[in-house]
Amino acid sequence: DRAAVYLSDIVRGNVNIRHHPYDSRVWSTTRAYALYVLALMGKPEPAFAEKMFAEKDSLSLFAKTLLLKALHHGKGALSAQAALLTDLMNKITVTSDSAHFEDDEGRSGRWIYSSNLRTTALILQSLLEIGSDNPLTHSIAHWLVEKRKSKRWISTQENIHLFHALNDYFTREEKVSPDYSIVLSLAGDEILKDEIRGDRNKVLKTDTPLGHLKGGDTVPFKIRLRGEGSLYYDLRLHYAPAGALAPRDEGFTIIKEMSTLDGKPLESVTAGSLVVVTLRIIVPRESLFVVCNDPLPAGLEAVNTDFSTESEEDLRRLEDMEDSDRRGWWTGFNHIEKHDDRVLLFADSLTPGIHTYRYLARALTFGTFLAPGTKIEEMYAPEVFGRAAERTVLITR
Template sequence: FAVYGTVDEGVIAQPVLAPSDAFVQFGGLDISTSSTALQALSDAVLYLTEYPFECSEQIASRILAVAALRDVLDAFQAEGLPEPDELVKAVQRDIETLQGLQNFDGGFPVWVRGWDSWPFHSIHATHALARAREKAYSVPDGMLSKALDYVRNVEAKYPSWYSRDVRNTLTAYALYVRARLGDVDRARARQLVRDEGTAGLRFEALGWLLYVLTDDPESATEVAEIRRFLNDRVVETAGAANFTTSYREEDGYLLLASNRRADGVILEALIIDQPESDLIPKIVRGLLAHRKRGRWANTQENVFILLALDKYFRTYEAQTPEFVARVWLGDQYVAGFQFAGRSTDYQAVKVPMAFLAEREGSQSLLLSKEGPGRLYYRLGLRYAPTSLEIKPMDQGFTVLRTYEGVDDPEDVRQDENGVWHVRSAARIRVRLTMVAPSRRYHVALVDPLPAGFEALNPALAVTGSIPQDPAEGERTRYWWWRRTWYEHQNLRDERAEAFASLLWDGIHTYTYVARATTPGEFVVPPPKAEEMYSPEVFGRGATDWVKVE
């Protein structure tokens, strides 16, 4: 179990109660601290600067990323990026390239000047020009004026076949870009919320509209509706948060939509609208956990997340950290951590379970900070229960395990007391069912083997062929194209493991085959699923009893 938090000044107190049914030789209280929520972002920026294609959206995304993140990257002295002067020149070249693509109507085509202007690409390119001007890059007045005029009248530019949903989302994005350029139209934003209702608008649209309407007394009703809707739809764990939505094919084609982009858009809006919200650092952690190879999946995800993280940095981490954090447990001093200058390093200490168990009742853990900067902390409790009869638990996952006979269904049966009876030397299919109520990051599914079982590894030549799982159905000629939810698996002597960097919400199955090699009675620890970097998000099945006869 774990809790996360931030300290801007003063002291926080957290009650700590040692479990009464735990071995004192194992586990303890893990306390980790850091001075930033922004781990290295250079890979995401490099992905955009080195992106090999150059349609108007991709050029605009490159401008947005470099312009917005320059302060953050300079502060953390990001490695691997071109020199600052080179980045400035690259942005100016991209602005000139966009100018060469701009059509007479002020909009932007996808590839070639003179082709039809696309509403999304035009709004996005205007957004890039607005951000570049905010960061003091040179943007031609005539170019920006024409682009703004197109965006101001974009609702007249939609092709007749655009759906209402697509039109509403584009209109919200246009209102957001206009607001960044000082051309604020709150009346149209209010009308959009009233006409469609919050449930009728995409998450990105709500984020963009919240940016436009916040702090406007005449828009208080609409702002309250958006806040309430977002609070009802957010999916939270102890350390992370995200907004789950679904997209149709046309959303990817016309809007370049994705869940991570929606999280980025909403994050920026929340920082402006509710800067004290506990959701903000959780969304940041969720987005950072979703990276693969240091970046997100596509140009749109990277740019909107980077824009939101730039806003986060300028709002909460503008001060260079120069502080000392100290930890007490009751009247006992535990540790001190010093942070001087920008760094993505963590500092941590572990309080052994034996120390916690010596004290009766609840104790107060005090965490203080002295000096400028923001302190991020995680308090996590690990313990080993004394009872072998461990009950199922859902703290983010539901996990179920069953055993089946491979060659003969009669080889495996479960009696009325829940004990599994397995014929000696039989092959058994172990079936794990894992339910994730929302998307999870860096997931490990682990199934301990009974001591009398041995996993059959199909990667070894001596194993021979493994019968196909009947639940998978017939293999088609394209069976190899079907992808599993997991990216990697290990079949070890004592356990089976499956791993996924990103696990979508839903029901997921994992199976493997073992052989009953040793007669006897065995206690089998529960199967468990967890987020490896947030182990407090976990789920486990029940303890099983197996008799090999």
């Protein structure tokens, strides 16, 4: 009862907000949470829920979801629930094989542990709770599973909401143990035939060459399943380019620049001198498990700055070129590899914005060399990628 009284005071604004670092938006989210918990306790506050619904346009996605749950458990108006659900789904970010929601709580949201993962998980759990048959629930669950692979959490809030959502998803979607045979065919030819009997972790895979198909034709891909249970499948197309590739933006924009240590654009470079390579990557939405492959032209070699033989002065000048507003380790590239012929950048998560990485390369051999376009992609969704322009590099004596 004391807990209910406290929550009721929050709903009514009978708490001293000066004792908390929340702004008005976060306070609205807190009141929505209180409304939801009261409804779960069998003590809904319909008048205050209706009042908050009238102000829904000022609420964050997390708050709207909590209000939806409060109305659902408190037997609130179905029209209000439908309106909130529409608002939520209008904000979904959909890629080729996944979907998620971008948290919009604002800077003060850090006080209540806001994140894209927590917001996405709460919305998925709510969709399942209210019995929604939205087909995007599968894509949302896929995004959460991929996010979980990083094994890094901002907070325990992410943990509880993630496991709540995935547990509810598994309970609803995996009621029946898989027990079926499956046949896949492409252009009328059988490419895979197998069966799954109770093993949810069994993975079937096949690779099929397409050289015998006529270019430009549309061919059918068919799945024949006999039995019961859920089947999850994915199709990937791998190809090798026949000529020079133009820059592409299919989810990422990447720009590669080469300059002197003084920051001047480079037309040519003298053998033995240093070059600053700058990669600027524009990310429109949070992306998971990203790799950036920056091939080096044959006449250049990446400088390993960990070696004590490298000039401290050159390293200092490179550091001076770095942006002053460095991001946290969990938002950028957290693993770098420098090979003889390329530099690889890896990130578990890239947040929206512009990410910049610089490194030094040394010109070794004079001549004219082709620099293939730098490519960035999501490792588990390579159709989300970006490619920089190809260029030639002139190294003089």
